[in-house]
Amino acid sequence: MSSRVFERPRCPRCNLPLHLCLCAEIPRVETRTRIILLQHVVExxxxxxxxxxxALALANSRLLTFGTRDEPLDTAVLSEPGTWLLFPDGPTAPPDAPAPRQLVVLDASWSQARRMTQRIPVLRTLPRLVLPPPAPGTLRLREPTHPSGMSTLDAIARAVAVLDGPEMAAPLERLAALRVQRIAECGTLN
Structure with missing residues (x-):
């Protein structure tokens, strides 16, 4: 008897198991602020x-990968004027600073994100957009390891609400809630 674990086929687009696929539900959101998703290779x-x-939902976004051996990260896009970093601590922008033209979002676990800010010097120089911690009772798949921790999709929805308005963030919030609901109802990510 094989000890291999059965893994259900996944959607090549959203990467969820086919029975949880969200592709038909992914909205197209046109934000004023460009979102740069800097994804750790492990993710x-x-x-x-x-x-x-x-990234599939955001028309004005770009997905970059950090940590691949074959392709070094081109940090030029991270150095563009008007770039901020979404991060729970660090130097925040002055209250009278103009809104960011682009926002870097680290798509990683908390420990990976912290190491990324240490290993990518330009990230340490960016003003920070700091979100308040999620409200108690927020629907989640697991408890975060940082008090302000949340999924990347949740964090982006909350940042879009701050930068582009709640009506622009609403489709992302619905998508995040639907994802959690489907996974919770199924009870597994396999």
Missing amino acids: TWKKSNTGRVA
Whole structure:
């Protein structure tokens, strides 16, 4: 008898198991603020990854991968004027600063994100957009390891609400809630 675990086939687009596929539900959201998703290589094929789904929904976004041996990260896009970093701590922008033209979002676990800010010097120089912690009772798949922790999709929805308005964020919030609901009803990510 084989000890291999049965893994259900996954959607090649959203990377969720086919029975949980969200592709038909992914909205097209046109934000004023460009979102640069900087994804840790370990997150690339995780079924729990929400950065990929966010990139599919955001018309004004770009997905970059950090940590691949074959392709060094081109940090030029991260150095463009008007770039901020979505991060729970660090130097925040002054209250009278103009809104960012683009926002870098780290798609990684908390420990990976912290190491990315240490290993990519330009990230340490960017003003930070700091979101308040999620409200108690927020629907989640698991408890975060950082008090302000949330999924990448949830964080982007909250940042879009701050930068582009709640009506622009609403489709992303619905998508995040639908993802959690489907996975919770099924009870697994396999």
